[in-house]
Amino acid sequence: TNSPFINTTPHHAYFIPFATQDKLAPLEREQSSLFTLLNGEWQFNYFTSVMDLPEDFLSQPFEHRIPVPSNWQTQGFDQHQYTNINYLFPFEPPYVPHDNPCGVYQRTFHYEPK
Numbered sequence: 027t028n029s030p031f032i033n034t035t036p037h038h039a040y041f042i043p044f045a046t047q048d049k050l051a052p053l054e055r056e057q058s059s060l061f062t063l064l065n066g067e068w069q070f071n072y073f074t075s076v077m078d079l080p081e082d083f084l085s086q087p088f089e090h091r092i093p094v095p096s097n098w099q100t101q102g103f104d105q106h107q108y109t110n111i112n113y114l115f116p117f118e119p120p121y122v123p124h125d126n127p128c129g130v131y132q133r134t135f136h137y138e139p140k
Contacts, residue, residue: 042055043060043061045059045060062135062137064135065093066094066133068091068093068094069090069091069132070090070092070129071083071090071130072098072103072127072129074125075128076128079128079130083130084130086130092131103127103129104127
């Protein structure tokens, strides 16, 4: 088959949750009482290799803060990994390089079930 959709996620609608029909706001998800935007400043730890990630990484103090959405390369961590020519790292699936940077993000927010 010549379908460009082989091994892709099927089309889906983007839903905006609203508690009741009378609370509808046209295409403004931020107006829904059932929507929480998590953009903002997040705590962040960077590791040069996933092998350096401590087992208790969730209890480690965070050393940095970065804005979300963003990516850590634009915030001064690591280097950009992708180019329009070649990968900057060996591409040998299923093997992953030992020096495979990772980041841990954390943000606290309060949620009240409705």
